[in-house]
Amino acid sequence: MTRSDDVEDSPAVDPRVVRTRSDVIKAAMQVLMDEGLEAVTHSRIAQVAGYSKATLYSHWPTRAHLIRDVFAQFQNFEHHTPTGDLQADLVAELIMFRQAIVEHRLDRGLVMLLALMSSHPELVDIRDNMVTDGERVLRRLLATTVSGPALEAAVLSLSGAVLHAALLHGEPPSDSVIEATVDMTLRGIGLQQ
Amino acid sequence: MTRSDDVEDSPAVDPRVVRTRSDVIKAAMQVLMDEGLEAVTHSRIAQVAGYSKATLYSHWPTRAHLIRDVFAQFQNFEHHTPTGDLQADLVAELIMFRQAIVEHRLDRGLVMLLALMSSHPELVDIRDNMVTDGERVLRRLLATTVSGPALEAAVLSLSGAVLHAALLHGEPPSDSVIEATVDMTLRGIGLQQ
Structure with a gap:
């Protein structure tokens, strides 16, 4: 595998993937703040972010992955x-x-x-x-x-x-x-x- | 109503009532610490404290009453x-x-x-x-x-x-x-x- 293949395959650098992840985490943070942690589920976040549940599951296989990435946002002040x-x-x-x-x-x-x-x-x-x-x-x-x-x-x-x-x-x-x-x-x- | 009737009727001074309330709140605190807030329900606390659910409901008509009294324990350090x-x-x-x-x-x-x-x-x-x-x-x-x-x-x-x-x-x-x-x-x- 060449380096350029490597880069294309990496979810971290595909701009569409970056945007999806950013949209979803932004929506998840909003839901966390407005509705509390219980509402941070694939189904509720997909609804608020305007993506399919399948898309969310492909990036965050479990609720724990999703929760982890939401809280990781608090590191960047x-x-x-x-x-x-x-x-x-x-x-x-x-x-x-x-x-x-x-x-x-x-x-x-x-x-x-x-x-x-x-x-x-x-x-x-x-x-x-x-x-x-x-x-x-x-x-x-x-x-x-x-x-x-x-x-x-x-x-x-x-x-x-x-x-x-x-x-x-x-x-x-x-x-x-x-x-x-x-x-x-x-x-x-x-x-x- | 005489003063002594008044005292007998008051849940605050009947020693059995005081003991029931103290037992239940102690059990509820244990459940809160060991199992988390979601476990603080009439049914779980009745089981742990060894009292009937009916007794618990007679003292704490709602879960909010129970939760309030559990947290009130933290005031007495x-x-x-x-x-x-x-x-x-x-x-x-x-x-x-x-x-x-x-x-x-x-x-x-x-x-x-x-x-x-x-x-x-x-x-x-x-x-x-x-x-x-x-x-x-x-x-x-x-x-x-x-x-x-x-x-x-x-x-x-x-x-x-x-x-x-x-x-x-x-x-x-x-x-x-x-x-x-x-x-x-x-x-x-x-x-x-």
Whole structure:
């Protein structure tokens, strides 16, 4: 088999296949958010996306495959590009986290993912990848100054403050609370008076 | 009706009724943790608790009543009794939070509660009461020193650090990370060098 055959056979690069997959996952995400996880079935998603059930089954042989790909969407959120001003960079990154919650309902996606994990252990990998990606910018910014338990404490406090407010208070933190959290953390690690 | 009749008729004070309700809710909590929310039905709980379905229906006319009372159990976790040493008190309170997660699977209960809230809006009150009770000791300890966004930032960071580790890392923070979080917060609010 030549390389060009190889490429033609690969579902990842056929633009029609890419479009089908993207349409279906977009519809599935909408159904997940509007109707809940129970509604994420081949039959309901085919109906909403405007494809046949047979097409869906050819891409996602089981419901678990479909669910996995829907949650994988939550891995791709935008992050802040650091500018070198640590205080401003941390505030901007937490605001990006808040934006993913407010605009893309990342909080709801996370809760559904966590609720499903005990019956779908294959979702643990998705959570772990999401969290690794999600924390990467914060960790890089802080790792220039702290390490060990102090780095862990700083990452958990900053990220946890947004998570706690969103999940347990039902509302992500305001700008002034985000700024107060970053200032407290920077003073706490000895970087600000 | 005399007062004693009144007392005899009241389900809240008849010891048999109290015991039935306690047995059933204990069984329902076990089923929730072992088999998930879908298994929390009158029929399954009656079987596990060793009571008739009719008895269960007489106390909890609908599944929503049963679910509500099961989640209400998560409100009653132990807290640390402050000793006056702020650093030690904050560490001890976060360790109590961790203990509720490790021993009573508070994290799993929270995730189930949050996952259900969109279809069962009556659970919002239970979450709000849980969170108010859960944060009370932390808020009291910190309110002697900070207020406004700084108090909010401190409560969210401390509590959020434990929550973030438990939910998103799949493991609550170690003693050294809890201590580092408290030390960072106290330095951050100007109470420690």
